[in-house]
Amino acid sequence: MTEARGSAGSSGEAEARHAPGTPCWVSLMVHGLDATQEFYGELFGWEFQPGPQQLGPYVRALLDGKEVAGIGQLPPDRHLPIAWTPYFASDDVHGTTETVRLCGGTVGVGPLDAAEAGRLAICSDPSGAVFGIWQAAAHLGIALTGVPGTPAWNELITFESASVVKFYETVFGFEQEAVASADFDYVTLHIAGRTVAAVLGMGQALPRDRGPHWMTFFEVADTDEATARVYELGGHVLRQPHDSALGRMSTVTDPEGARFSLLQSKA
Template sequence: MTEATRRKPGTPCWVSLMVHHLDATQEFYGALFGWRFQPGPQQLGPYVRGLLDGKEVAGIGQLPADRDLPIAWTTYLASDDADDTAETIRCSGGTVAVGPLDAADAGRLVVCSDPTGAVFGVWQAAAHLGTAVAGAPGTPAWNELLTQETESVSKFYKAVFGYELDPVVSADLDLVTLKVDDRPVASLHGVGTSLPRDRGAHWMTWFEVADTDAAARRVSELGGQVLQAPRDDPAGRLATVADPEGAVFTIVRSAGRP
């Protein structure tokens, strides 16, 4: 996919990051992924969109100086009606923290959390349809919720977005793939006591890279951290890393890529 398209409800459509030092963060991701930047809607403060070959990939905003919030990538899930989705989230045991509110003419957004506390966004597209390129290095490749166990939280996401649930039935793996029209779009991964105590349940953004080992070294050179060294996985070769402000993400060279 090389052009932005309107996603069906529940499909991840955008990722964004709120940080304390916007200029330094742009330098990091620009050097790591080759992004260029242009201003985006400023409703929540200074905000830019990262571009690859002129196409929008992800957003980065600056937190107000008095807000000491966790620095983390936020996955946005598509909705045809952000207000209706926000109400369903509340009725299903989730929490709405921001919105619904308009982001200029780009669309309407909600920032919320599921019953386990994992933060995610809801995006009702208008002029801005979301990530406009996929598959290339520097683009979001996958979104996965890391949580203690999937059984209860999968019911929440099914109630809100109508997902088809495809669980792995295994004694040593607690994984549910979320499908829209029989197409895998995201996953829920129960990791039990391996869940980081300082983070709790959270959505993880995976970014495609050309070479996982080289990208992990580059993260360190740019002032970030490698939290889990490059390793082979059925999904490809991946590593868990953090940017200089501590935002954790996964880099992956997806299996099957030429």
């Protein structure tokens, strides 16, 4: 998993600028901003400071004084799925969104300026999975990786990998590598030889109540303890802690229903 968390140096600080195509930020839009800050603050030790307000009230989560994620508040009349959204770096968000459209995806928001921080767009791939695009200016994205409480991995959960991987290859320049298995549809995505994300095809086993979606994994020191803590804080456990190729992991939701995974990476 050292490659997957790849931009971290020995100190855990991320590179100054994320290469185009790499996951560079994660953001969550909720109805109860204060309660959500309390949940993640207790779970991950995050502190918060105000961020750009173009889409409404928004805060950035800090760990050791470094930005690791964003949380915004939905308007009361917007009943959108509550979900963590990964953002992929781009040097030209306008050009990237045009490619999204040409490849059968949808641009739901933007491109628009987020004050002096940069430019963003929120899109969905042809299967409906939502993702963001970030063109950095003052805000470069995730500034700390590889330590508990930071985003560790992003995985697209979808029906089948083949067609949707072609979309992401064209939009972001990914190279793919399939995991050889007769009964396991799993493809890793690479930028300049570095593993940055993956696509898991679940076929008819994909949860119907959720549909195709990106799953964000957060690093924890102890998956079993962190999973129990989620439950204590009012969240739900969708899949109990178990061992995987990435490390010991579980799948949970926060009190508003946003799904995410907890990962205790292999050393």
